[in-house]
Amino acid sequence: MLVLFRLKKIKIFMGKELTSRSQDYSQWYNDLIIKGQLADYSAVRGCMVIKPYGFALWENMRDVLDKMFKETGHQNAYFPLFVPKSLFEAEEKNAEGFAKECAVVTHYRLKTDPNNAGKLMVDPEAKLEEELVVRPTSEAIIWNTYKGWIQSYRDLPLLINQWANVVRWEMRTRLFLRTAEFLWQEGHTAHATAEEAVEETRRMLDVYADFAENWMALPVIKGVKSPNERFAGAEDTYCIEALMQDGKALQAGTSHFLGQNFAKAFDVKFSDKNNKLDYVWATSWGVSTRLIGGLVMAHSDDDGLILPPRIAPIQVVIVPIYKGEEQKAQIDEVVSVMMKEMKALGITVKYDDADNSRPGWKFAEYELKGVPVRIAVGARDLANQVVEVARRDTKEKQTISISGIGAYTQALLNEIQESMFNKAKVFQQEHITPANTWEEFVNILDTKAGFVSAHWDGTPETEEKIKELSKATIRCIPLDNPKEEGVCILSGKKSTQRVLFARAY
RNA sequence: CGGGACGUAGCGCAGCCCGGUAGCGCACACGUCUGGGGGGCGUGGGGUCGCAAGUUCAAAUCUUGUCGUCCCGACCA
Numbered sequence: 001m002l003v004l005f006r007l008k009k010i011k012i013f014m015g016k017e018l019t020s021r022s023q024d025y026s027q028w029y030n031d032l033i034i035k036g037q038l039a040d041y042s043a044v045r046g047c048m049v050i051k052p053y054g055f056a057l058w059e060n061m062r063d064v065l066d067k068m069f070k071e072t073g074h075q076n077a078y079f080p081l082f083v084p085k086s087l088f089e090a091e092e093k094n095a096e097g098f099a100k101e102c103a104v105v106t107h108y109r110l111k112t113d114p115n116n117a118g119k120l121m122v123d124p125e126a127k128l129e130e131e132l133v134v135r136p137t138s139e140a141i142i143w144n145t146y147k148g149w150i151q152s153y154r155d156l157p158l159l160i161n162q163w164a165n166v167v168r169w170e171m172r173t174r175l176f177l178r179t180a181e182f183l184w185q186e187g188h189t190a191h192a193t194a195e196e197a198v199e200e201t202r203r204m205l206d207v208y209a210d211f212a213e214n215w216m217a218l219p220v221i222k223g224v225k226s227p228n229e230r231f232a233g234a235e236d237t238y239c240i241e242a243l244m245q246d247g248k249a250l251q252a253g254t255s256h257f258l259g260q261n262f263a264k265a266f267d268v269k270f271s272d273k274n275n276k277l278d279y280v281w282a283t284s285w286g287v288s289t290r291l292i293g294g295l296v297m298a299h300s301d302d303d304g305l306i307l308p309p310r311i312a313p314i315q316v317v318i319v320p321i322y323k324g325e326e327q328k329a330q331i332d333e334v335v336s337v338m339m340k341e342m343k344a345l346g347i348t349v350k351y352d353d354a355d356n357s358r359p360g361w362k363f364a365e366y367e368l369k370g371v372p373v374r375i376a377v378g379a380r381d382l383a384n385q386v387v388e389v390a391r392r393d394t395k396e397k398q399t400i401s402i403s404g405i406g407a408y409t410q411a412l413l414n415e416i417q418e419s420m421f422n423k424a425k426v427f428q429q430e431h432i433t434p435a436n437t438w439e440e441f442v443n444i445l446d447t448k449a450g451f452v453s454a455h456w457d458g459t460p461e462t463e464e465k466i467k468e469l470s471k472a473t474i475r476c477i478p479l480d481n482p483k484e485e486g487v488c489i490l491s492g493k494k495s496t497q498r499v500l501f502a503r504a505y
Numbered sequence: 506c507g508g509g510a511c512g513u514a515g516c517g518c519a520g521c522c523c524g525g526u527a528g529c530g531c532a533c534a535c536g537u538c539u540g541g542g543g544g545g546c547g548u549g550g551g552g553u554c555g556c557a558a559g560u561u562c563a564a565a566u567c568u569u570g571u572c573g574u575c576c577c578g579a580c581c582a
Contacts, residue, residue: 026576172580321541361542361543363541365543
């Protein structure tokens with residue numbers, strides 16, 4: 001009790017105190033992002049600065065995904081930030097869907113303000129002939145380009161991805177989860193047949209699920225969106241849905257089958273083997289820095305971030321505990337051997353021997369930052385040829401022999417990765433609850449949250465009504481969904497299957 | 506766009522009601538004792554109080570305006 005009190009007091013004095021999840025989940029999330037050094041607020045409304053630690057995390061995620069995309073045959077390219085308005089509006093549904101949240105460039109020059117010394121004003125003389133839309137997504141500019149690249153079935157499939165920033169002028173933003181500008185990748189592919197395009201859509205959905213589960217330790221449900229939730233301009237939107245610790249769902253990635261909508265809008269035709277002209281079939285798919293928000297919310301605890309080893313910027317941190325230069329030198333020597341061993345095994349390890357903060361401070365700091373494994377090495381340990389190994393996820397500490405520490409650590413990292421996934425998976429499974437009546441449905445949402453599996457009559461009207469009454473939306477119709485006769489929880493009309501509802505971010 | 510908060514040192518805040526020329530903790534610098542869970546003691550540096558106008562002998566404090574940020578909703582990934 002006394003210890004707890006002291007610890008709490010210290011935390012307050014250090015200005016690092018975290019809001020607990022039970023106290024205020026949103027604030028807890030914000031605290032983790034800011035104090036865990038992932039990102040910072042910026043001078044621009046709704047836009048954040050991704051700090052080095054957060055960016056290192058994103059780079060790790062990006063690198064893994066990039067490799068996966070290349071292994072599935074894709075190439076990277078880069079298209080412009082700006083989209084001429086006339087191109088943007090070509091695919092009507094897509095344009096309409098994004099119109100409300102577009103930043104638009106109307107002028108290309110500033111000038112000194114004659115009425116306001118030292119200030120600049122937009123030069124009214126420099127108005128653009130045609131406004132430029134800052135891309136909220138790149139289908140328009142890309143399909144306009146593809147028109148010139150595709151003539152024959154021999155040009156297909158065209159499998160391209162780009163890493164980019166996009167801008168969506170959101171009314172309300174949240175660090176990582178919804179920022180006005182965000183980083184993402186968007187894949188845009190063109191195919192000769194609908195079947196092939198659908199196959200591509202599903203393939204990339206699998207890539208996303210694989211990445212989320214095996215790298216981020218984030219269990220997801222693969223499914224297809226209801227028409228209401230579909231991407232503007234798509235025929236079908238597939239998604240992976242994750243569950244956060246507060247029971248709210250998070251759309252973690254989407255893969256769209258675009259049919260021939262964009263090919264028609266941008267007049268992209270090809271000749272098949274029989275010299276017959278047809279529009280090409282398209283897909284697009286993307287994940288964004290939002291994944292980082294999901295990662296934080298799914299795994300972390302009241303002491304800070306908990307990052308899965310496979311994408312953590314630092315997997316192991318070594319903290320020396322010493323008195324005097326002589327002890328420090330001895331520790332340095334042993335640590336350098338340990339580090340060499342670990343690096344040879346591909347482990348990312350940091351030795352924090354900075355003398356300006358003390359061991360206890362470092363322990364707390366690396367816990368806050370979610371480093372999976374911490375190793376403390378002191379003079380006492382060296383005498384016994386051991387070190388103290390602490391894992392972040394469970395907070396367990398063990399004394400481990402120095403010989404073979406590399407292999408031990410590697411195994412531990414794997415175990416943490418697996419254990420984090422399993423824990424999240426159990427949570428997810430426990431939060432998929434069937435509801436058979438409206439009362440039950442609302443009650444589950446209000447008390448337990450998570451996914452609610454319920455019958456729905458299949459109409460957009462009912463879906464809209466449910467959303468209005470309960471704030472829950474259909475997250476997806478799971479891919480392997482069993483057929484089951486039933487009646488809609490709201491309308492009482494016939495239904496052939498249950499779908500997953502949840503309140504979502 | 507509606508509702509609610511808040512802008513005072515790098516960070517977190519007090520001071521404002523009742524005007525008198527700015528303070529606390531952390532961080533920072535130096536010294537020293539320390540070192541196995543956010544150290545102790547001592548000394549020190551750092552602020553046009555968001556911005557603008559007004560009232561006043563005097564404004565962080567009162568008045569008006571303005572800009573910005575965050576939180577909660579509506580919208581969305």
